[in-house]
Amino acid sequence: MLTGSGRKRIKLSTALIIMGIFLLLGSFGPLLKDEIWFYLKELKNQEYKLNAEGGEEDSIFGRFLSSDIISLVPVDTEFSIIIERIGVNAPIIADVSVTDEKAYKEALKHGVAHAGVSDYPSKNAGNVYLFAHASLNFFDLGGYASVFNLLRKLNYGDKIHVFYKGDDYIYEVANKEVMKGWDTRPLVRPVLEPVLTLQTCDPPGTTINRYVVTAVLKDVVEKNSKPVFED
Numbered sequence: 001m002l003t004g005s006g007r008k009r010i011k012l013s014t015a016l017i018i019m020g021i022f023l024l025l026g027s028f029g030p031l032l033k034d035e036i037w038f039y040l041k042e043l044k045n046q047e048y049k050l051n052a053e054g055g056e057e058d059s060i061f062g063r064f065l066s067s068d069i070i071s072l073v074p075v076d077t078e079f080s081i082i083i084e085r086i087g088v089n090a091p092i093i094a095d096v097s098v099t100d101e102k103a104y105k106e107a108l109k110h111g112v113a114h115a116g117v118s119d120y121p122s123k124n125a126g127n128v129y130l131f132a133h134a135s136l137n138f139f140d141l142g143g144y145a146s147v148f149n150l151l152r153k154l155n156y157g158d159k160i161h162v163f164y165k166g167d168d169y170i171y172e173v174a175n176k177e178v179m180k181g182w183d184t185r186p187l188v189r190p191v192l193e194p195v196l197t198l199q200t201c202d203p204p205g206t207t208i209n210r211y212v213v214t215a216v217l218k219d220v221v222e223k224n225s226k227p228v229f230e231d
Contacts, residue, residue: 171215
């Protein structure tokens with residue numbers, strides 16, 4: 001028969017277990033949500049299309065319950081990114097320092113960061129370097145803490161749209177790599193054509209590795225015009 005102190009220990013243990021479960025769900029919840037959404041999207045053969053005519057507006061209902069095409073309308077045509085395959089639609093914060101931790105952490109609360117030492121989207125050879133969170137901790141890191149959680153789901157040939165000053169720069173994924181530690185090669189390596197580099201942490205919520213996606217410019221749809229590049 002349990003004594004009063006024994007019952008108290010059981011209650012305390014139960015409370016700690018429940019608290020641990022809630023903390024675990026709170027930490028891994030965003031990643032689990034993204035993984036479940038992506039699994040359902042693939043299962044339903046649901047497509048996310050830029051400005052899809054007749055497409056359903058992006059919403060929690062559309063993502064989890066609908067099978068219709070989801071239309072992604074750029075949040076800001078001055079500087080933003082859309083990745084249809086993984087449902088990313090986020091503003092880009094320009095000219096963010098990659099060495100000032102306070103500055104880039106603040107920028108990442110408001111969107112995807114554009115490295116200040118990299119190029120802007122252009123038809124000329126250059127490297128547009130964007131980085132963002134793939135994180136478990138949205139409590140401290142803001143509403144865009146998990147924006148690149150599914151970056152590793154991208155396939156070769158997948159399109160990435162970067163809007164800059166009203167024009168749509170359309171890139172295609174050409175390379176994916178995992179890099180150990182702080183390796184600056186993806187940021188400073190010379191390029192012979194217009195490329196886009198996306199970087200995030202891997203695994204999500206850690207600083208063990210960095211996941212880097214490189215994409216090559218294929219088309220530029222200028223405001224109110226047709227593509228200027230042809231395949």
